[in-house]
Amino acid sequence: MEGPTARKLLLIWAGIGAQSFGGGPTTLLFIQREMVERRGWLSEAEFVRFWALCPLVPGINLIGFAILIGRRLAGWRGIAATLAGMLLPSAIITTVLTAGFSSLQGWPPFQSALRGLIPATAGLMFVLALQMGRPVFKEVRQEGWPRLATAVGFVLCAAVLLGWLQLPSWLVLLMALVAGAFLLSFKVISPPVQSSIEEIEEIEGVPQ
Amino acid sequence: MNPLAFFAIFLKAALFSTGGLGTLPSLHQDLTANGWAQEADFGKAIAIGQFTPGPSGLWVISLGYLTYGYLGAGLALLAVMIPPFLVLGLAAVYRRIEHLMAVRGMIRGLSLALIGLLVVVTASTLAGSGTDWRGVVVAACAFGLAFSQKVPVFVILVGAAGVGLLIF
Numbered sequence: 001m002e003g004p005t006a007r008k009l010l011l012i013w014a015g016i017g018a019q020s021f022g023g024g025p026t027t028l029l030f031i032q033r034e035m036v037e038r039r040g041w042l043s044e045a046e047f048v049r050f051w052a053l054c055p056l057v058p059g060i061n062l063i064g065f066a067i068l069i070g071r072r073l074a075g076w077r078g079i080a081a082t083l084a085g086m087l088l089p090s091a092i093i094t095t096v097l098t099a100g101f102s103s104l105q106g107w108p109p110f111q112s113a114l115r116g117l118i119p120a121t122a123g124l125m126f127v128l129a130l131q132m133g134r135p136v137f138k139e140v141r142q143e144g145w146p147r148l149a150t151a152v153g154f155v156l157c158a159a160v161l162l163g164w165l166q167l168p169s170w171l172v173l174l175m176a177l178v179a180g181a182f183l184l185s186f187k188v189i190s191p192p193v194q195s196s197i198e199e200i201e202e203i204e205g206v207p208q
Numbered sequence: 209m210n211p212l213a214f215f216a217i218f219l220k221a222a223l224f225s226t227g228g229l230g231t232l233p234s235l236h237q238d239l240t241a242n243g244w245a246q247e248a249d250f251g252k253a254i255a256i257g258q259f260t261p262g263p264s265g266l267w268v269i270s271l272g273y274l275t276y277g278y279l280g281a282g283l284a285l286l287a288v289m290i291p292p293f294l295v296l297g298l299a300a301v302y303r304r305i306e307h308l309m310a311v312r313g314m315i316r317g318l319s320l321a322l323i324g325l326l327v328v329v330t331a332s333t334l335a336g337s338g339t340d341w342r343g344v345v346v347a348a349c350a351f352g353l354a355f356s357q358k359v360p361v362f363v364i365l366v367g368a369a370g371v372g373l374l375i376f
Contacts, residue, residue, distance in 0.1 A: 021260075050299075054295060056295075056302075056308070056312060058318070059288060059292040060266075060288055064293075067293060068296070071296065086262065091269050094273075095273050095281045097270070113369040113372040115376040116343075118252070118339070118343070119350070119368070120349075120368030122339075123349070123351035123352075127355050129229070129322075129327055130323075132322065133323045151320055154321055158321035158322070163328035168237060169237045170224050172325065176318050178314075179317050180313045180314045180317015181313045183317070184314075185316075
């Protein structure tokens, strides 16, 4: 397999970064097409294994994914080229758009539009919060109702600790991390998880 | 405003986050406590983030700009780039499955707690930006449309802005 140069990576990722409207799923699709199907730089198995690791670390999953792919293709230079390519176009577009948005601030019709826009964003945020919980709830449901109750407890406790007791949110999240390690790790391994772990081991066992 | 303190707030938020909006509760708490951000800044930044390409978590760049100009945007980008590097460490040790299981539990705990925090923050954003009953109706409609997943997010937001023009 021919290794790409950092320059080429930068250009390809800039294309992915600038085109991927609609957040995560679209970006993932572009990466899969470009890296696996079109250029064959990454096997389908590597793609799946890399993506499986990303939700296990904090922060934006796609950035972790880009880091793994960049290193696999061209080491540290690959990481730098990949991140610059994926993030800079998005960052520049976001900043320019925000600057344009801010310059309209004093214009009365804009203020009216904003009074519709901001509550709508709040509505979307509720949906995003629910979507964020969906994969976890799907898993814990298979692990039995005590697990499910524990998961619901996590959501409620966090809301009470922040909203009522006004604890700092990093403290609430740190408590959730520690409690999660004890209460939510896989004691009872559900079938899909088992198979995905085996899959990962299998892939790892194959010499590359 | 001290650039280092500003950066630390964003980095801390990114370290304790998963997904696109995971940084919000921590940023909301720290930036409003200092008076560095208004309630409305969060709604604006998240709305702008829905219109821009790339990972949805990049809305923090918009928040960085709204609160601290171009320097803020750059610092916010830098802050969200750092925590995902932990994946390199994980890739090196992930064959130890026991370890992975505890890590998975930690991330599960984090995601669940974030849901609780997000609901509280969203409610406070809604209450703090002078929203009356018309705003609540707009929020409820946006929620319903987004939940049904039949209408693209940017259409909902453009529609809401249009409705805002008409009724306010």
